[in-house]
Amino acid sequence: MSLAQPESIEDIKARNKALIKEVLEVYPEKTAKRRAKHLNTFEDGKPDCGVKSNIKSIPGVMTIRGCAYAGSKGVVWGPIKDMIHISHGPVGCGQYSWASRRNYYIGTTGIDTFVTMQFTSDFQEKDIVFGGDKKLAKLIDEIQELFPLNKGISVQSECPIGLIGDDIEAVSKAKTKEYNGHTIVPVRCEGFRGVSQSLGHHLANDAIRDWVFDKMEGKPALFEATPYDVAIIGDYNIGGDAWSSRILLEEMGLRVVAQWSGDGTIAELEATPRAKLNVLHCYRSMNYISRHMEEKYGVPWVEYNFFGPSKIEESLRKIASHFDDKIKEGAERVIAKYRPLMDAVIAKYRPRLEGKKVMLFVGGLRPRHVIGAYEDLGMEIVGTGYEFGHNDDYQRTTHYVKDGTLIYDDVTGYEFEKFVEKIQPDLVGSGIKEKYVFQKMGVPFRQMHSWDYSGPYHGYDGFAIFARDMDMAINSPVWKFAKAPWAA
């Protein structure tokens, strides 16, 4: 449906400028000034995307962002499968985030694994008035009795905890002692802290440092280290992403000692400081702990990107470059093995997707990381932005986007709708809150947080699914029916 697209880069830049000016007109002056800093067009050669980021969202504008609790419980801690994560506070936060992130795992839920369960202290008025520490202590006792195979507990603070002055650290320490060193991790991820999910990631990383790493000293190692040990960091195994990544690392001769945190276990977290290399997918949510492991344990880390064959190939070689020839050869072997599959996928789908324009608005690494996968299919990214990115994300984005790409940070519902209306992309990739808005407009859409209940999208196996999904979104017959034949 890309009608009347501007032709030259200069036209595109002029259009973007006019568009940004137009959307800003709706705001009261103060808000327009603040939002103007988050909207821009990428200029080739610049060190970042020309937008401010990681700043408070403006009240009342319909930000797409979430909160620190979502970043800690929902993203980092929640997928660790053999621990019980308590949503500490009122019932809602845990309810809305209950099993909705598709962090796949293997285990007997409720017995030895607990990811798709909602454990909450279900705060009542009396807990607010008198404090919740006693309830938390009792709750931990009840968990120990009813779920004896849990390997640890995390306390994920909801808003009231920090406001009423509860001392969850004291409760955690006391209970750890009472239960012979059982891992109990208090996390101060109250939703009002910080400006988005992002602080929750950081707080969750810090909690692993303070309450897992610092408490495990002296624990015996569970296995003999090898020169080829790596840990996957920042893959939440959405729809099985970490598995379709792990398989490639193993095939090239590496040994994956831990997954952070999709399908992960507390034992894997504890093993990671002994890895030779940490391979980091979601930089945004787990760079903190990677840096810490580098400083304290001397484990280097390398960012990689497993979306689409071009980036996978590049990443496999980059990872292999940290190892000896055996692994380098392994990487080449893996690349060669999957090339026929990739050629077949591209031969099948590229002709159906060539030249299609895409606008993205996602979180974490995806606003940049998925671009290569779209380009492998001949598609073009015309706009992208981060829900909760920082400046270092926008710097990294410059390696992915083309001159003239529209950039929108912490986009508001209004802005996103207007941008899409005017640019008329062939596909929008964003979240559940955005999906139906654009589909109503007749614009094909894929959820790029949950993979729209599909996936995996990582790795070679995932790319085939990604290509198929983009094709079925864009080329679905339904879009032809959006206008009634008798409508003007």
Place this chain on the structure above:
Amino acid sequence: MPQNAENVLDHFNLFRQPEYIELFERKKKEFENHVADSEVERVKDWAKTKEYQEKNFAREALTVNPAKACQPLGAVFASLGFESTIPFVHGSQGCVAYYRSHFSRHFKEPTSCVSSSMTEDAAVFGGLNNMIDGLANTYNMYKPKMISVSTTCMAEVIGDDLNAFIKTSKDKGSVPMEYDVPFAHTPAFVGSHVTGYDNVMKGIVDHFWNGKAGTAPKLERVPNEKINFIGGFDGYVVGNIREVKRMFDSMGVEYTILGDPSDVWDTPTDGEFRMYDGGTTLEDAANAIHAKATFSMQHFSTEKTLPLIAASGQDTYSFHHPIGVRGTDEFLMKVSEVTGKPISKELTKERGRLVDAIADSSAHLHGKRYAIYGDPDLCYGLAAFLLELGAEPVTVLASNGGKLWEEKMNELFASSPFGKNCKCYPGKDLWHMRSLLFTEPVDFLIGNTYGKYLERDTGTPLLRIGFPIFDRHHYHRYPVWGYQGGLNVLVWLLDKVFEETDRNTIVPAKSDYSFDIIR
């Protein structure tokens, strides 16, 4: 290599291929420090016992898999029932992301709602500035006719005063002085989503009828012949409200639906995104004071709203989410009695058709044992329908049910011979339900999407009726109220029975003699 371009394997097939199965086994054995499989089996079996159930029911602090959400969710639901209205939630912004996602996953529709995005500084100094800026931004950007303000637990814990904040915002010019900004305090640590619905509905009625927070004269009630109808928090709102309108129209009843999100949660895909569609007009909301009476379809969703309405001089009538013949009879007879309009021939015929359908099929439901969980009124309505079908709702659980609900349920059980062995569980969660399904097995479970975990663990087939339904599409478009709604629920109940019977008899040469072609 398991994947191929011609026949792309999805996650549910991909990860069952040998390469991945080996990978999982290796990971578990080498790195997960997994407890012995025998120990897992032992604990799994123990968790099915009476002994475990006793410990489970002795829980005082821990809630596991509750079937309830928090007040602010219901607040947003109620706000969305009014024409061109944006729910404005005062507090942390992540909450709003959650409500919007939650509703969109259920209705497969956009849900517009804004937050005042309070952060640490607001926690210290209060959220007044967030309210002032937020109202101005929302008003200018989205041009709503009304902004309906509710709160999250954060704003409640620090004690923000909505009335004062909204007044100050108006003084500062955020929105015009006469602009409608009803409000309700909806602390997440009191009640559940149905309480939040109630508080906002009460707040909006109070706003329009009782002088808009001291900024306008109170309305003088001049009784007319109309009735008001309030549906309550209802996952089937799209189908139900339309069905109720059809029934009223068929009887010639003049009515106002107070709170009607049935259009905004069911907009067409035709090239245009409608942020607003349908809903109770603000004029109708105000004029609703003149009605003869107000009908609430869900008593526990309107416990505070109805007394406020009654204080205006109206009669109020409440029901418990009536499903089936008797429930619908009682509802329509009361409407007829109050309005003086006879129940139409059309509806009487529909009633006969529902009775006909029950007569045709009740043999398949007679004596079947059910466990139900959900919101208190829905549980009541479903249990009542099962009783009139000759089935037994042996376990009925409402995480947000209280003492009054317990009494009502026990009265209901006592009213039918099929209720003899039935028991209700107020304030319990789905981990309690899990124990009950092991120790007191039933034939079927009725509940929301999360019941699928109980189906997996206990083998009890799940019939999805409730909220939220995330993993089946479009059921919210069907009514469950009225005789037509009763017919829908009857068909769903029967489908489940027939599917199970077929599934249990499908093995060739073993059980397929009963794999009957006629049932």
